Amino acid sequence: MTSNFLPEPYVQAINPADTAWMLVSTALVLLMTPALAFFYGGLVRNKNSLNTMMMSFVALGVVGVTWAVAGYSLALSEGGPLIGGLAYLGLNGVGTEAKGTIPHVLFMAYQGTFAIITAALISGAVVERMRFGPYVAFIVLWTLLVYAPVAHWVWGGGWLMTRGVLDFAGGTVVHINAGVSALVAALVLGSRKDYGRQAVLPHNVPFTLLGAGLLWFGWFGFNGGSALAANELAALAFTNTFLAPMATLVVWTLVDYSRTGRATAVGAATGIVVGLVAITPAAGFVSPAGALVLGALAALPSYFAIALRSRTRIDDSLDVFAGHGIGGITGALLTGVLAQKVWNPAGNDGLLYGNPGQLEVQALGAVGSAVYAAAMTFAILKALTLVTSLRAMPRIEGVGMDVSQHGEEAYASGEGSILVHPEAALASEPLPVLTPHVALR
Numbered sequence: 001m002t003s004n005f006l007p008e009p010y011v012q013a014i015n016p017a018d019t020a021w022m023l024v025s026t027a028l029v030l031l032m033t034p035a036l037a038f039f040y041g042g043l044v045r046n047k048n049s050l051n052t053m054m055m056s057f058v059a060l061g062v063v064g065v066t067w068a069v070a071g072y073s074l075a076l077s078e079g080g081p082l083i084g085g086l087a088y089l090g091l092n093g094v095g096t097e098a099k100g101t102i103p104h105v106l107f108m109a110y111q112g113t114f115a116i117i118t119a120a121l122i123s124g125a126v127v128e129r130m131r132f133g134p135y136v137a138f139i140v141l142w143t144l145l146v147y148a149p150v151a152h153w154v155w156g157g158g159w160l161m162t163r164g165v166l167d168f169a170g171g172t173v174v175h176i177n178a179g180v181s182a183l184v185a186a187l188v189l190g191s192r193k194d195y196g197r198q199a200v201l202p203h204n205v206p207f208t209l210l211g212a213g214l215l216w217f218g219w220f221g222f223n224g225g226s227a228l229a230a231n232e233l234a235a236l237a238f239t240n241t242f243l244a245p246m247a248t249l250v251v252w253t254l255v256d257y258s259r260t261g262r263a264t265a266v267g268a269a270t271g272i273v274v275g276l277v278a279i280t281p282a283a284g285f286v287s288p289a290g291a292l293v294l295g296a297l298a299a300l301p302s303y304f305a306i307a308l309r310s311r312t313r314i315d316d317s318l319d320v321f322a323g324h325g326i327g328g329i330t331g332a333l334l335t336g337v338l339a340q341k342v343w344n345p346a347g348n349d350g351l352l353y354g355n356p357g358q359l360e361v362q363a364l365g366a367v368g369s370a371v372y373a374a375a376m377t378f379a380i381l382k383a384l385t386l387v388t389s390l391r392a393m394p395r396i397e398g399v400g401m402d403v404s405q406h407g408e409e410a411y412a413s414g415e416g417s418i419l420v421h422p423e424a425a426l427a428s429e430p431l432p433v434l435t436p437h438v439a440l441r
Helices: 016-043 046-076 104-125 132-155 159-163 171-189 205-227 232-260 265-279 288-309 320-338 356-385 394-399 401-406 422-426
Strands: none
Touching: 016 046, 016 104, 016 205, 016 265, 046 104, 046 132, 046 401, 104 132, 104 171, 104 320, 132 159, 132 171, 132 356, 132 401, 159 356, 171 265, 171 320, 171 356, 205 232, 205 265, 232 265, 232 288, 265 288, 265 320, 288 320, 320 356, 394 401
């Protein structure tokens, strides 16, 4: 059994304390999507920063609505081993009745925040080159065809849940799912036009550090809230979310310093996020000491995956696969090693505590979800290419995605800065500029 879904026999009366904690947790997880916007936005060049941040912010709208209309029902209503049913379509039957010890409508909203940030994570692999309209269409289709089925498999009574896969808060459903999909999207789109020919440097590292800090703050709701109650299990998950990224940060910084002679700020921010990713599936199943071990070990695969990727032609722009895909796989497998039933009776012991079969089950969950996510992401993107172009034209990339996709600049160049007409990038001579746009002061 996992914590993020409560089978109907466990329905109880609404508990005010549990409801209060889940209200806070839902708000914390929703905050993670704007935090992701800052984390990603600081890592790209200034001409693409607004577009990159908008890729996260738009998910708050389109994925949130998609979840409410159909995603929630497909993921977490009663169904078969592969997909849920249509009982909650359009939020039919989702009211203030109890779902566990919280109102059903709150359970739906909490789960919706997971769907939103999972889709937004993928954007980090395609920034600085994917057109905004096709990106929006992609995350809507991806939510319905990839996220919802995998969520059902693990949390909604599907085939991985019945096999006993442990995923407390989304190592498989969120991070492996998004990380593998991001890698496929990067391969389908191809590299940026100047990738490998000139340095592509972060334009605002303080933004990235701010985003990492806010992600850590929101992650207490992500993991602690996955207990779905204000109880001992929430306290365990909260504490493990406190400890694991600390260990990852220490190991990441030491490796960074030993290899380069410098401890970079981008490395520190990345290490924190990798630690958070890795502890997510294990947060309610391992001891605090286990969380420290897991966090320390998780630094190594992701760190060297990033180092290896930078030597290839694979332009996963912000290393979503290395951070979230590899981090999620590491966390899922280490859950099968370090889990202890004494900490969560709904879980199982792992390899170190006499149950090697749990590691096999965790590997099945990781591989099964990764293969499905890769195949479906490829199919969705190829289907979209039949009706539209996914990429901006090279000259548009050169001008930057902010102006071409949004008609705005993140950083105005002087008083009353003017905006270049988006079509100017396609012309040999610049077209007339738009009317100057001055922000309210």
